[in-house]
Amino acid sequence: MTLQPGREAVVQVAVATLWRGPEAVRTVDAPALASRTDIAGWIAAMNTDQQVGDCVLSQLLLGERVLVQEIRPDGWVRALALEQPAAKLDPRGYPGWLPADQLTPATPEPDTGTRLVVDTTATALHEHPDGPPVLPGVMLGTRLVTAGPVRDGWRPVHTPGRERPLWAVDAHLTREPDHPPTAVEALSVASRLRDVRYVWGGVSTYGIDCSGLVHLAWRRLGVRLPRDADDQAAATTPLELGEERPGDLYFFARPGRKIHHIGIVTARSGAGGPRRMLHACYNLRRVVEEQLPAERTATLVGVHRV
Incomplete structure (x- = not known):
């Protein structure tokens, strides 16, 4: 079977990066383009400016579904990431480009096995027990x-x-959850990524951005949230400020602008207490838990609940 426009495919590498376009790729990006990706090595090789370049749109995990739209002779595929809702871009999924050899045609999922989810920050799949890793990261x-x-x-x-x-x-x-997850459970997952580097478009435990952190935490629990912060706001339930509980979501926007940042509430703020959140911070270039700085408080536009 081969990839075909109009058909679904799935990611066959540990982490595939979704690019703005083939022309956006830089020399430093080679480890993320390989048929056996090295996301940890890729991020470690980038300087801080390269880590926040806008050439990366998102990332897709092993087994994630895409809809193939175009296949170029040079080995690039334009596709929609079907498991990353993006209402403002395409209601079917997040659009972008990725190498064809990181995909394989979709086939029916085996219905005789137990569905599991990776519950450690990163692991490897091996040829046989105690054998060499085939898919690290x-x-x-x-x-x-x-x-x-x-x-x-x-x-x-x-x-x-x-x-x-x-x-x-x-x-x-671990087994996929058999109950509706709670916000506290999502916060617990996200807290395991504290100090992970900030990478624009990142959705991995080697590098992640603010909305990627929220998307990945809830994804681990079986809940599919949109990829971008403004879409995440539209897909969640607004609360009155002061009603937030740990695990709820803070949203931020500058006057007259769309939402540009998101954080996960880590403390009750009743009776005028300080607001705290866990977030992938662009300024500090890592995931941190902190009291909202003055600039964040000035741009706080809402709190929502999943």
Whole structure:
């Protein structure tokens, strides 16, 4: 099977990056373009200015679905990320470009296995138990389906584009939630990414942006939120300021401008107490938990609940 416009495909690398266009790619981006991506190495090689360049739109995790729209002879695919809602751009999903060899045609998901999700910040999938890693850097929130019973602490899982299962450390996986998750659970997931570097468009535990942090935390719990902060505001329920609880969402905008930043509430602020949040901070270039600085307080435009 080959990729075809109008058909669905799935990501077959640990993390695929969605680009503004093929012409936006820089020399430093080579590790993110390979058929075996090295996202940790890519981010480590960039300087702070390169980490916030607007050439990156988002990132997709192993097994994530896209709708192929165009295939270029030079190996680039224009696609819609179907699991990252983007109402203002395309109601079907987030649009962008990625290398064709990071995708494989979609096939029916096995219906005989248990659905699991990666519950460690990053893990690797191996050729066989204790064998060499085939897919390093598989991210928190990646969904997998079992391919057999656990063997000595290792579990076989189906992976896109491969006939034979790969093996994961069973302790790094957990069952998908069977109950509606709470905001506190989402905050707990996001808190595990404290000190992760700020990377524009990032949705990985090696580098992430403000809306990516919120998207990934809820994704780990089985809830699909939009990718961008303004779309996340439209998809959640507004509250009165002062009613927020840990796990709710603060939104920020400058006068007359659209929402540009989001953070996760970490403390009750009743009776005039200080507001605190966990967020991927552009200024500090990392994920931090802090009391809202004066600039944030001045641009706080709302609090919402998922």
